[in-house]
Amino acid sequence: MANQYAVIGLGRFGLSIANKLYESGQEVLGVDVNEERVEESHPFATHSVIADSTDAEALKSIGIRNFDTVIVAIGNDIQASILTVLLLKELGVKQVIAKAINKLHGQVLKKVGADWVVFPERDMGIRVAHQLLSPNVLNFIEISKNYSVEEVKIPDRMMEKTLRELDLRARFNLSVIAIRHDDDINISPSPDEKIHYGDVLVVIGENRDLEKFANLH
Ligand code: ATP
Secondary structure, three states, X not given: OOOEEEEEOOOHHHHHHHHHHHHOOOEEEEEEXXXXXXXXXXXXXXXXXXXXXXXXXXXXXXXXXHOOEEEEOOOOOHHHHHHHHHHHHHOOOOEEEEEOOOHHHHHHHHHOOOOEEEOHHHHHHHHHHHHXXXXXXXXXXXXXXXXXXXXXXXXXXXXXXXXXXXXXXXHHOOEEEEEEEOOEEEEOOOOOOEOOOXXXXXXXXXXXXXXXXXXXX
């Protein structure tokens, strides 16, 4: 069954969340005070309504407590963002995700009950810098402060060798969890799997080991 999501604040951030969820078959209610934003969001959500999320009665009348997850994508109006999160938690919404524009904003959102605070600009900045520092890393997920999973383009001299021959575990302390070739993914490849031109390795390990490996070229 599809989950029910509400996205409050239909700026670029909110709209892109709504769009992705809606495209994936989820039920998405878009909410904004601005009529134009609501109109523009129609192709990207199941329904969209005009409402001020700092008004408890307005939130109740759209039945906000029936949603599994509510995303508060209001950024610049910090007061509205904080008050909205507070009201949503008071009304009993189980999962509230909120966008913060700076550290202090994030701390306050946590204090008033946000279950997950996201910092889109900060996180995207980190991703861009990471990409500049390690151009061979196509994608990464931080799984803790020191460990990540990365998709790494490998040097030509490593092509046509098997994973056993490359022996990344002994040489770099890294585990290969998948080999990707465009959209084909071979998960848990065998040690005798050969790496071909254009393959990308999905590896897990400590960040400093990943960095050494990604900068081998
Ligand atoms: P983005 O960076 O995502 O493009 P933005 O620059 O348009 O956002 P924000 O201040 O983050 O500006 O606002 C996002 C949306 O939240 C706007 O469309 C705004 O109308 C809406 N919004 C602001 N306050 C409220 C509120 N109290 N209730 C509902 N929507 C609100």
